[in-house]
Amino acid sequence: MRRLKLTMCSMVAVVSLAVAGCGGESSQSVSSTTTDSGASSSSGSVTRANADLVIWADQKRADALESVAKNFGKKNGITVAVQAVATNLDTNFITADAAGNGPDIVVQGDDKVSSFVQNGSIKPVQLSESQKDKFVANYLKTVTYQNQTWAVPYAAEGLVLIRNTKLAPNAPETFDDLISTGESLVESGKADKPLALQVGDTGDAFHMQPLFSSFGGYLFGEKSDGSVDTSDIGLDKAGAIAFAKEISKLGEKGSKVLTRSIDSNNSISLFTQGRIPYLISGSWALSDIKKAGISYELTTIPGFSGKEPARPFLSVQAFYVAAHGKNTSLAEEFVDNVVSESQTQKTLYDAEPRPPALKSLLKTESAKNKDTAVLAESAATAIPRPKINGLVWSDPLGKAEAAIIGGADPVSTMQSAAKTVAKSLK
């Protein structure tokens, strides 16, 4: 009898410990008070922070967002957490959102629209006509898909030509000028390579696009309603073939202007060593170039002589509202109303100067900063990326370009790339 009682006591102790464990957990969920930038994760899954509004962004944007988020939180009496997700932000977001553990807002490029929509990870944003009018139309178009606006843009990125003014004082008129100037600098021993244009072993369709478009190359046809015509693949058409023949000439078996040994890791650092006159890159390269003390100038990328102008891809950074976030009302409020405010866009611009998405701000900042003006000029004529899963075309096209630069037959390689794209769209 006594033993039974004692056993019971032990059991009670066990249960109360268990309850204490639970109690501890529930009290923790109430106690988020400060606005902080959450833990960053290097890989794998990311854990949602505990706050009234959770924003996921990559490291650079997360820092810039901090003060904007803080103001919004203060105004509405809520906690806001900005979490930096270091790698695979888009796939992490899709997975987390589907599981109901995702953020309320995610900051990503416009090229993710179609995969986010396909996975049902985002909600359309409802901007009024007057709000839409405030944005640069070209930028807003990149996040418009199937009659809906899916995100609110805040900054644009387009490739430009960055020139080392010590090596090449004058801006080239055409791409042929650029190559001949570069090659003569190499011959006279002032430069190691005429041009730093990243290719890498798997190619880089984004960076090759200005050349591709100058020869009249296109990825997909467009239907009358503006949507992608997947039955019309441009990779084996005349423009793309002419482009392929040209990069074959400029490639490793030809004049060696383009080479796979220049990739995303070394292109900028090769330029900042001061031994390459030209770099094709974007706003992200500028801080390294300034740090290295290179005297530089930005210009739009010239087209080949007698060909069409070079038009890079337009890349736009934007705020998306998660479909399965826990705080959709606040997220909509923030994205619809706060992000489109001039003050917000100014703060984000100051943290990282890239052409802002608001017309008025773009005008004033372009007048103040010449780099921004050139970046905006490039973005103005840039081509929005087709609204289908980017990897479907960029992967095979990049690999084909790398292969051609490496010496593969331009015509048959482009034809097989076109077949690959067609096969994955079937």
Added chain:
Amino acid sequence: MTSRRFTYADGPSAEPMLTLGRTTSIPALLTKIIFLGLVLGLAVAIVPALISMRSWTMLAILVITVIAVFTIYTTRHCVPAKYLFPGTFFLVLFLLVPVIYTIQISTTNFGDGTRASKSETVSSIVSASVVRDDSLPTYTMSIGVSRHGDTTDDYVLLLVNSTTGRTYLGTTDRLSLMPTAQVTVKKGRIVAAKGYRILTAEQVNNAGDAITGMSVPVNAGKGVAIHTSGISSAYTGTENLVYDSSADTITDRSTGDVYSPRMVNGRYLFVDPQGRAVSQRSWLSSVGLANYTSLFTDSSIRGQLLTTSLWTLFFAVFSVAGTFLAGLLIALLFDEPRMIGRKVYRSLMVVPYAVPTFIGFLIWSTFFNKDFGLVNQLTGLHLDWFGNASLAKIAVRTANLWAGIPYMFLISTGALQSLPADVVEAARVDGARPIRLFFQIKMPLLLVSVAPLLVSSFAFNFNNYNAIALMTQGGPFSSDGSLFGGTDILISGIYRLAFGGSGARFGLAAAVSVLLFFITALMAIIQFRYTRKLEEIL
């Protein structure tokens, strides 16, 4: 029965004071209470989540597990189970469950565009078809809740027309004018209303779907309704698509097009008779063994899978054999007492071990750069290491050899030093020459202790994702859209299938994983058979 184990010390009359099962000492009892408390606490903490996810099977398993833990550890019975349970439990949890789960996924089309259930997909397609129409009124909005009720159905929209300034009450049934006498408007928003309590921003947010999903019908027949946008505004919009659950079709209100589910390239989409899809969104469904059959029947996949498997096998064999031979040779060299500065050499040998493999492989990949890499610059070659599959394979193996030698060197040194000196001495006395001594005495003895480590090293290299991902990312790739690159081993190919390439294909990746699991298991069985034979030497 056995409770009298301590009678000698305790005396015949001493009944243990506290007991829980067989435990008698106080510290052991406390440990047990804490352990069982943690188990129960953890289980109780998981229950709400499981209930909310409606995973009843998992709940049943949880309950059974907890009951099992308590029966085993609080009673005097099941003594063998007390020892077997922890190991078995973690084996099941960390090994069997993932395998079963992977097999389960491999029979579905789980991947990009097929993550959600059909009903969820349909409702999200329909709700995303609401188009804001700014020719219709927009409003500033406050959310009110009826003073006499607290249920979620009582939320109302208190609206002020942005152009006319007239005030309205919106419910899920209809929109009605609200007399200005009943409301107080400040800065264009209703801040007080008779009979309603106004919610704060945080309260609106916490109401969640009840408010974000709320719409006030204006013209129900045409799908025109007022929708909330954020916490302070509302707009009038038209829902362009409508789902008919009895016919299982989606109809476009403006064009009258009817879309019904049809299989397009292995996934269901809502398409019209002309084959145009209303959305690229499909839904999760079971595909049976289709993922497996495509692995073995699709000629392009089958060929690649075979070559990739062979290369994986070769890579693992070469990595183990290469690193072991090199490591053993160096260990033998440094085991020679006549060698001067052995300790310095030995310390140097361990350096690659001290460099994190991640950094090591990244540095090696820059060494092999065609134009700027150390290898080409030192040798004067102009080899395109990563552009050619055979060269890339050599580069990967070289780097992996460098990363693996120190480990093999360490275990070989350890094994050599622990060889029984008398056996070696006896062989020497019998006149065995060094080579014979090594191959017939040292080597067999060495293998007994090293063989299991070689097996584990083989398994590690068979799935050495880091080496491939950091050196070549699986490349070079041919431009014909192949699944696997020139240096891809199975695991790196699977990773790309699941998380990269042209969208996530978890179903197919899971099928390859299951295949890989069986290959690895088979090899482990063969190898352990072989190592058991070695043990007969002793």
